[in-house]
Amino acid sequence: MISIAQPHFRNLLLEKEMKISSFEASLMKNIKFYMMIFVSLDCLLKDFARLWIVGQREKMN
Structure with missing residues (x-):
């Protein structure tokens, strides 16, 4: 069974989270x-x- 506690999988999750955060930051900057x-x-x-x-009013006067 794969555990999130294993360093390799924890690093993959953090990496994905950082990519999402980077995307969100880029999106907010563009907005x-x-x-x-x-x-x-x-x-x-x-x-x-x-x-x-103002120009229209001056033409009328």
């Missing part, structure tokens, strides 16, 4: 990066919308 881009684009679009509204 943070894309959220930063999304927030920046959102701010730009809002600024352009404000400028367009």
Whole structure:
């Protein structure tokens, strides 16, 4: 019977856990990066919308 207490299998489990943790860390880094881009684009679009509204108001006056 294979026991988790055996050093070889314990090391394999730790190695798999570290790979998952590394993947999760990479995934979180990518999510943070894309959220930063999304927030920046959102701010730009809002600024352009404000400028367009101001321009439309000036045309009417």
